[in-house]
Amino acid sequence: MVGLGRSRAVAFVAPALVLIGVFLVFPAFWTLYIGVTNYRLTGAAAKAPEVVGLDNYRGVLSDPAFYRSLWLTLIYVLVSAAVGQNVLGFGLAWALRGARRAIRRLIESLVLLAWVLPSSVVAFLWIAMLDRDAGTVNMLLGQSPGTAWLVQYPMTALVVFNIWRGTAFSMMLYSAALSSVPPSHLETARVVGSSTMQTLRDVVLPHIRRHALTNTLLITLWTFNDFTPFLLTAGGPDHRSEVAPVYIYNTAIVGGDMGYSGAVSLVVLLINLLLALVYLRAARAGRSS
Amino acid sequence: MSLAKAVVARILTYVGIALATGFFALPLLWLLSAPFDDSPSYGVHWPSHLTLHNFAALGHNPYAFGSLVNSVLLGAGTMLLVVVVAALAAYALSRVRIPGRDALLYGLLLLSSVITGTAAMVPIFLLIFQLGLIDSRFGVVLVLSGGLLPAAIFLLKDFIDTIPRSYEESARVFGATPLQILRHIVVPVARPGLATIAVWTVVQVWGSFLTPFILLRDPDKQPAAVLVRTFYTEGGSPNLALISTFSLLYSIPVVLMYLFAWSRYGFRFHGGIKS
Amino acid sequence: MVTVEGLTKEFPGGVRALDGLNLSIMDGEFFALLGPSGCGKTTLLRTIAGLESPTSGAVRIGDRDVTPLAPGARNVAMVFQDYALFPHMTVRENIAYPLKIKRQPRGEREARAGEIGGQLGLAGLMPRRPAELSGGQQQRVALARAVACRPSVFLFDEPLSNLDARLRLEARTFLKRLQRELAVTTVFVTHDQAEALALADRIAVMDAGQIRQIGTAREVFRRPSTTFVANFIGSTPMNLLSGEVRGDGIAVAGGTVPRPDGLSDGEPVTVGIRPEYLPVLTSAQHGALSGEVSIVEHLGTSSLVTVEIDGELVAGTVAEGDEPDTGTRVWLRPVPGRVLIYRVGDGTLVS
Numbered sequence: 001m002v003g004l005g006r007s008r009a010v011a012f013v014a015p016a017l018v019l020i021g022v023f024l025v026f027p028a029f030w031t032l033y034i035g036v037t038n039y040r041l042t043g044a045a046a047k048a049p050e051v052v053g054l055d056n057y058r059g060v061l062s063d064p065a066f067y068r069s070l071w072l073t074l075i076y077v078l079v080s081a082a083v084g085q086n087v088l089g090f091g092l093a094w095a096l097r098g099a100r101r102a103i104r105r106l107i108e109s110l111v112l113l114a115w116v117l118p119s120s121v122v123a124f125l126w127i128a129m130l131d132r133d134a135g136t137v138n139m140l141l142g143q144s145p146g147t148a149w150l151v152q153y154p155m156t157a158l159v160v161f162n163i164w165r166g167t168a169f170s171m172m173l174y175s176a177a178l179s180s181v182p183p184s185h186l187e188t189a190r191v192v193g194s195s196t197m198q199t200l201r202d203v204v205l206p207h208i209r210r211h212a213l214t215n216t217l218l219i220t221l222w223t224f225n226d227f228t229p230f231l232l233t234a235g236g237p238d239h240r241s242e243v244a245p246v247y248i249y250n251t252a253i254v255g256g257d258m259g260y261s262g263a264v265s266l267v268v269l270l271i272n273l274l275l276a277l278v279y280l281r282a283a284r285a286g287r288s289s
Numbered sequence: 290m291s292l293a294k295a296v297v298a299r300i301l302t303y304v305g306i307a308l309a310t311g312f313f314a315l316p317l318l319w320l321l322s323a324p325f326d327d328s329p330s331y332g333v334h335w336p337s338h339l340t341l342h343n344f345a346a347l348g349h350n351p352y353a354f355g356s357l358v359n360s361v362l363l364g365a366g367t368m369l370l371v372v373v374v375a376a377l378a379a380y381a382l383s384r385v386r387i388p389g390r391d392a393l394l395y396g397l398l399l400l401s402s403v404i405t406g407t408a409a410m411v412p413i414f415l416l417i418f419q420l421g422l423i424d425s426r427f428g429v430v431l432v433l434s435g436g437l438l439p440a441a442i443f444l445l446k447d448f449i450d451t452i453p454r455s456y457e458e459s460a461r462v463f464g465a466t467p468l469q470i471l472r473h474i475v476v477p478v479a480r481p482g483l484a485t486i487a488v489w490t491v492v493q494v495w496g497s498f499l500t501p502f503i504l505l506r507d508p509d510k511q512p513a514a515v516l517v518r519t520f521y522t523e524g525g526s527p528n529l530a531l532i533s534t535f536s537l538l539y540s541i542p543v544v545l546m547y548l549f550a551w552s553r554y555g556f557r558f559h560g561g562i563k564s
Numbered sequence: 565m566v567t568v569e570g571l572t573k574e575f576p577g578g579v580r581a582l583d584g585l586n587l588s589i590m591d592g593e594f595f596a597l598l599g600p601s602g603c604g605k606t607t608l609l610r611t612i613a614g615l616e617s618p619t620s621g622a623v624r625i626g627d628r629d630v631t632p633l634a635p636g637a638r639n640v641a642m643v644f645q646d647y648a649l650f651p652h653m654t655v656r657e658n659i660a661y662p663l664k665i666k667r668q669p670r671g672e673r674e675a676r677a678g679e680i681g682g683q684l685g686l687a688g689l690m691p692r693r694p695a696e697l698s699g700g701q702q703q704r705v706a707l708a709r710a711v712a713c714r715p716s717v718f719l720f721d722e723p724l725s726n727l728d729a730r731l732r733l734e735a736r737t738f739l740k741r742l743q744r745e746l747a748v749t750t751v752f753v754t755h756d757q758a759e760a761l762a763l764a765d766r767i768a769v770m771d772a773g774q775i776r777q778i779g780t781a782r783e784v785f786r787r788p789s790t791t792f793v794a795n796f797i798g799s800t801p802m803n804l805l806s807g808e809v810r811g812d813g814i815a816v817a818g819g820t821v822p823r824p825d826g827l828s829d830g831e832p833v834t835v836g837i838r839p840e841y842l843p844v845l846t847s848a849q850h851g852a853l854s855g856e857v858s859i860v861e862h863l864g865t866s867s868l869v870t871v872e873i874d875g876e877l878v879a880g881t882v883a884e885g886d887e888p889d890t891g892t893r894v895w896l897r898p899v900p901g902r903v904l905i906y907r908v909g910d911g912t913l914v915s
Contacts, residue, residue: 005304008381008382008467009381009384009385010388011377012377012379012380012381012447013377013381013382014506015374015377015378016374016375016377016378016438016442017378019370019374019431019434019435019438020397020400020401020435020438020439022407022416022431022435023413023416023431023432023434023435023436024400024401024404024435024436024438024439025400025404026404026412026416027404027409027412027413027416028400028404028409028412030412030415030416031408031409031411031412034411034412035416038420039415078551088309091305091309095305095306096306099306103306106310107306107309107310107313110310110313110314110317112312112547113313113317113544114313114316114317116492116543116547117320117496117540117543117544118495118496118498118513118514118539118543119496119498119514119537119542120496120498120513120515120517120518120536121320121517121539121540122316123538124517124532124536125316125317125319125320125536126316128316128319128323128529129315129316129319129331130334131331131332133331134330134332135331135332136315136316136331136332136333138320139332139333144475164312164313164316167548191531196298218348221402225405225406225407225408226407227406227407227498227499228498231498231518239499242547244400244407245407245410248410248411249406249410249503252411252414253410253503255415258411258415261411262412265408265409265410265411265412268407268408269403269404269408269409272402272403272408273403276399276402276403277399280395280399296823386576453648454644455644455645455646455648456648456650458615458635458644458648459648460644460650460661460665461615461634461635461636461646462613462614462615462635462636462640462641462642462719463636463641463661463662463665463713464634464635464636464637464662464665464666465636465665468663473650473661474650477650477652478650478651478652480652
């Protein structure tokens with residue numbers, strides 16, 4: 001017991017459990033209750049919310065706005081994270097493997113910088129980049145006034161932005177994974193004359209398969225919960241980029257309909273839970289093999 | 290592979306690397322050029338007149354300096370709370386056998402990755418609203434701490450597990466009390482672990498936007514992450530000099546903290562715990 | 565004096581590490597707790613220190629019952645197997661730490677630390693950190709720290725096991741001299757019988773939470789009271805051969821050894837003979853065991869000869885230079901008075 005004794009141990013753990021309990025666990029379970037009430041921020045329902053049963057859930061499940069938001073979220077997550085960050089991250093890790101130290105350092109620093117800067121800052125950097133009148137993108141394309149990217153192609157802009165923002169994690173993870181591929185295997189492949197594609201498929205992929213799964217699940221979970229799109233488009237124009245996190249914000253905090261957005265939150269919580277459980281399973285399977 | 294093919298592959302690789310460099314560098318260049326330009330625009334270009342005037346002008350904004358102070362307050366407050374509370378819990382969990390301890394730790398870690406700021410925005414807003422803590426920096430500190438604690442406890446417990454128990458037992462035989470043991474032995478020996486958690490917490494809080502955004506309405510209390518938005522969404526055209534200069538100042542600390550953490554602990558600093 | 569009365573320690577899960585132990589250790593004695601791993605020796609040491617509280621029984625130091633006291637109130641000092649030197653403190657701070665806990669003024673602490681460090685040959689190392697010291701130096705710092713608090717009892721947990729073989733002999737001599745000079749009652753735990761024999765005034769041989777034998781090094785080596793102790797003590801394992809009481813002797817491996825009193829005819833017994841007391845002869849002897857040499861191992865001044873007798877392997881010794889060739893026929897004649905007879909049932913010595 002190292003002189004700590006059980007009662008003192010409980011006293012040491014208690015503050016942490018209280019904080020986590022009140023500000024993390026309780027809100028999650030409270031969501032269950034909020035979702036079955038007509039809780040509003042203002043008006044009569046703010047004073048005395050009534051239980052309305054499954055009305056909110058029925059409302060959510062028959063609301064085209066909800067499905068549109070889910071659809072946009074799916075595109076955002078799949079294209080920007082699962083495909084974009086994954087492929088670009090692996091490509092960079094693979095290409096930089098043999099590059100000169102200085103070049104490697106420079107590019108890694110740039111990619112990491114995009115990842116570590118505060119989201120409010122990077123969001124404005126892209127607002128500036130994509131500006132219709134004087135933005136760098138339109139300047140490079142030689143059009144002025146050019147395309148209002150965030151208005152005309154809001155989802156494309158978000159996807160490109162998120163690839164820029166989050167590739168660092170995939171790149172670092174894959175370059176660590178690639179350094180664990182024994183050089184003798186790669187040399188054997190070269191000696192027998194495999195093409196790059198064949199080498200990737202037969203030698204590299206079996207080694208990094210688990211890393212790829214871990215990486216995909218983590219970046220999917222993070223992107224799914226990412227609130228940064230709000231800072232770029234706030235869901236607009238006309239809800240065309242209203243991914244789930246922004247949708248919840250707009251219905252709850254802006255629209256004040258707590259009961260309805262509580263029901264949406266529950267859907268998000270359940271999807272998170274599913275992703276996290278798959279991740280834990282994959283991690284455990286990897287450890288035991 | 291024929292020679293011509295190899296040359297083409299080489300060239301393609303270099304072109305790809307160059308394109309990627311441009312893609313990642315371009316947005317960042319604005320952050321470096323605009324603050325020193327006496328008339329910055331949206332586009333990236335070499336400052337027509339190099340100047341430090343924008344930094345001086347920052348002082349004229351009534352909220353700019355205060356928001357950085359708020360960021361420091363939120364970061365320091367959360368860091369203190371998380372480090373102290375997590376250290377106590379991690380120490381007890383590392384040293385005392387409690388049935389189901391590992392399940393508890395993994396369960397908490399799972400919850401903290403499932404219950405994100407986005408998913409729990411509604412109940413957290415209502416909870417803080419009911420507690421009367423809207424517009425209170427303390428409320429923000431509490432919410433952020435609740436989210437960061439599980440990972441902090443998990444990482445610290447791993448660290449404390451590596452400290453031999455014989456250190457504490459030895460001090461006990463010399464007659465040290467549990468608090469003396471904590472102060473003289475455990476805290477100094479665990480210092481690298483505590484420092485990692487402290488830096489990690491500050492980095493997380495410094496960049497966090499959503500929680501302070503929904504819980505703090507008074508611009509006097511908002512941290513930099515939230516306030517910087519008011520420079521470009523309210524009224525007329527955004528003040529580019531102000532935004533770029535402020536963004537640069539606000540970004541520097543977090544970059545420095547990452548450099549510090551990476552130089553000491555490598556990429557493992559993040560090993561899947563960025564949230 | 566340290567006294568242990570009816571000490572029992574049961575861990576959660578029902579493992580009984582100590583099983584009704586009784587023991588008393590004299591003032592100034594250097595006392596070894598010896599046994600294989602898991603025998604309870606470390607638990608006993610930790611219970612004396614107060615780091616474990618016994619399920620039942622009592623620990624006395626001098627005439628005080630210390631059982632309910634915290635470790636710090638028992639006036640004992642413990643040196644841990646890994647030395648437990650605080651890595652963030654210098655050698656001086658480490659040695660002075662117990663005095664800091666006892667609230668002695670800084671000047672006094674440092675003077676005393678310097679004095680003890682000097683005595684233990686650490687004078688030049690005082691400003692260093694433990695990580696900058698060799699294993700032997702670390703051990704001496706741990707000893708110095710224990711000496712600094714002027715305890716009435718020293719407790720050492722495997723004090724030499726973290727040192728490499730050459731350093732160990734040096735440290736062993738150092739430890740024995742230090743204990744003699746300070747004349748403080750010392751209890752130490754070891755699994756190495758050679759260490760226990762070399763250092764201790766008395767040895768308690770433990771197994772399965774119980775003490776199998778207490779005695780001086782000589783007693784434990786010469787007359788192990790059970791086959792367990794016989795097996796455990798000695799650098800080469802004792803021959804334990806099955807024999808049978810027959811007439812006025814005991815028939816064993818084709819030879820005969822004298823029969824002690826208290827055995828009945830035809831009773832099966834275990835005959836214990838150390839290889840050191842079983843010289844190898846090249847000519848036939850009356851009553852000697854006889855067989856073919858199967859292996860010869862050189863031990864330095866003597867050689868260990870393994871002889872196969874009716875399918876059983878018996879080890880004897882021969883002086884350096886007189887080794888027989890393998891395959892030759894030899895005779896083994898026990899040294900009179902060094903043959904031990906054990907009962908087959910409980911393995912106890914027939915005296």
